[in-house]
Amino acid sequence: MLLIGQASTQSGVNIETIRYYEREGIVPKPGRSASGRRLYTTDEVAMLRFVKRCRDLGFPIAIIQTFLSLTAEQNHSCTEVKTLAENHLVEINAKIENLVLLREALQDLSKNCDSGTASCPMLDALMKD
Numbered sequence: 001m002l003l004i005g006q007a008s009t010q011s012g013v014n015i016e017t018i019r020y021y022e023r024e025g026i027v028p029k030p031g032r033s034a035s036g037r038r039l040y041t042t043d044e045v046a047m048l049r050f051v052k053r054c055r056d057l058g059f060p061i062a063i064i065q066t067f068l069s070l071t072a073e074q075n076h077s078c079t080e081v082k083t084l085a086e087n088h089l090v091e092i093n094a095k096i097e098n099l100v101l102l103r104e105a106l107q108d109l110s111k112n113c114d115s116g117t118a119s120c121p122m123l124d125a126l127m128k129d
Helices: 004-011 015-023 042-056 061-072 078-111 121-127
Strands: none
Touching: 004 015, 004 042, 015 042, 042 061, 061 078, 078 121
């Protein structure tokens, strides 16, 4: 059994984040010692690590909860996991496209900036309707 600090170190999940996950029901609340301290099993630490890996990949909590429910099933559907991952990939690609457009717009605007003048084309462009 591990204390929350040890669970945090082994899972890579911040202590406050662990408490948040427990409060929100993302992971089950661990057992407690006689003095009321949280005690984590290796399986609970593995679950925290799983959630962290999913978060690192940008999956929202709702999808992570679906993944966790699927891992609890004996015959979980790989097709459902693949579909969720592919949908997430579509969202990531859309964000990348938007960021590329944003980068290009900022590069174009910053090219027009003249240093040392009172009139700045970038600020003027941002003020337009």
